[in-house]
Amino acid sequence: MNASKLVFSDGDPFKVISVDNLQCELNIYVQSTSGSGICPNCCIPSRKAHSYYIRRLDDLPVFGKTSHIFLRSRKFCCQQDECPLRIFTERFSNHFKPYKRKTDRLVEKIRLLGLLAGGKPAERICAAVSMPTSDTTVLRLVKSGDMPVSEGVTAVGVDDWAFKKRDSYGTILVDLQTGKVIDLLPDREEGTLREWLGQRPGIEIMTRDRFSNYQKAMTAGAPQAAQVADRWHLLKNLSEAVQKILTKRYSEANAVLSGIRLDSEREEAAIPLQPGQQGLKSDESPQPEGIRQQRFKQLKELQGKGYSIRAMARHLGMHRQTVKGYLDIETLPRKSQGGINPLEKFFPYIKERMEQEPDMLLTTLWKELREQGYHGAYSTLSEALKYHGIRIGKKAGATKKLPTRAGAAFKPSTTAIWFVSEQTNLGDAQRKIVGDLCATSKELGKAFSLAQSFRDMIAKRSGNIELRNWIVKSRESGISEMASFAKGLLADYAAIENALTLPWSNGPVEGKCEQAENDQAADVRKGWARFVEEAGGALAIVTTKSGEEPIPPKYPKAGAYGSGSLSTNKNEVRQ
DSSP states (O other), X not given: OOHHHHHSOTTOSEEEEEEEEOSSEEEEEEEEOOSOEEOTTTOOEEOOEEEEEEEEEEEEEETTEEEEEEEEEEEEEOOOTTOSOSEEEOOOSSSSOTTOSBOHHHHHHHHHHHHHHOHXXXXXXXXXXXXXXXXXXXXXXXXXXXXXXXXXXXEEEEEEEEEETTTEEEEEXXXXXXXXXXXXXXXXXXXXXXXXXXXXXXXXXXXXXXOHHHHHHHHHHOTTSEEEEOHHHHHHHHHHXXXXXXXXXXXXXXXXXXXXXXXXXXXXXXXXXOTTOOOOXXXXXXXXXXXXXXXXXXXXXXXXTTOOHHHHHHHHTOOHHHHHHHTTOXXXXXXXXXXXXXXXXXXXXXXXXXXXXXXXXXXXXXXXHHHHTOOOXXXXXXXXXXXXXXXXXXXXXXXXXXXXXXXXXXXXXHHHHHHHSOGGGSOHHHHHHHHHHHHHOHHHHHHHHHHHHHHHHHHHTOHHHHHHHHHHHHHTSSOHHHHHHHHHHHHTHHHHHHHTTSSOOSHHHHHHHHHHHHHHHHOHHHHHHHHHHHOTTTTOEEEETTEEEEOOOOOOOTTXXXXXXXXXXXXXXXX
């Protein structure tokens, strides 16, 4: 059989001269059958050959072997006196593009693998199927490919995503009906999105978070579209308002809850009090001081002297928002959360034994506690006592007062999420904490009621009926944090009412952002290749001062991202 028919299709102006079958590769020697070449400058054919040279191109594998095509290309003399090119090389419209080192069919296969798997995985797959290439080449081919342009899009979701976290951000646009990325903008400025929307007057629905730049761009660039705020961000903003309330009342609520939970867990453990032994009071037990506690005390001293927020932040090396959050609280919330430490149940017994026998050895105490029901190891007991500043035996003179509790009864940030969550989805312990907090303060009870009613509006899509009444109740509740949240809802009322009424959601956009950022954290190149797969207009022409020129997104550098992030990790607070 003619080898030329195996390598090329009918009508291709090439013929195979010879084939060199080596152990690991196949070399195919080819030349053109055309009798002339077309000058790339004047487009006039010439039949006067000048010389020839050999081009080496990689091709699809054959029988599991890497194949190479050695093309005998000619140089022609242009016979037009007006043409500035005296000598030009032979051009081919298919298979062998100018300056290329791979055939068109091989490029298409590599690009497809890059879109399906990403940079590094595609590199490994290509090596396994005898198409060796690098991951950077895979990404370059993906980037240079023609992407399909979406037309007739009527529902679009908008959000920002990070080319490089805390450094450069762009805008992602997703077709909400198909869930596909339709475009990537080089920044998140109002003017860029407004210009993009102005070219697409058929958009009817637009979802977004509460970023002011996007709100202004949609209002100016797509006035015909109904804006829908993201429901997740509404709940997030509500939980932040609840967190401020919990933080402000932390000292009072934590003292009550600590006593309740300590007594209940001691009863569950069935630890009897010895004759003459009394429970410890909270004022007998200062928490162990660390760097956070020391800085908090310094902040309170500066606050008492009348220093400004900026001055305190500069003096203590803290962020202004952190300083501002500490101004209204008297007790620093502990980082630790969860149940009472098992050792804390035995504090009354430990204190009694230390008073009876000051020189008691730690091993003796450990054995006695084991008989009382303590299950920790000797080393665990030693480290726990050291953490609380307790010394046994000869160092008993340096003993500090025993705390009734090491961890916090609740953590404001986590408990705020429980306040706005569906209560049936919480555990018994979580519901008990919420119930105890509401019982300690009428303000917390009222905040919980407002948070749950707002969540019910989202679940039932009844915002068009109940939203206005809810805002009025919040502003008249006497809780400044809830009133401030309600005031923010009025500033974007139409979009929020649509969010609590219409079925559209910004979730598909958040999912694409999360997917890209997680992929970048694990493998920057893989994440970018997968992202470009769906970005139909990602490398579109962007107008600049010098005219229209392609502005591709910046490539993030490997290792520029940390591992893990929040599910919709945002770099700024949006109201």
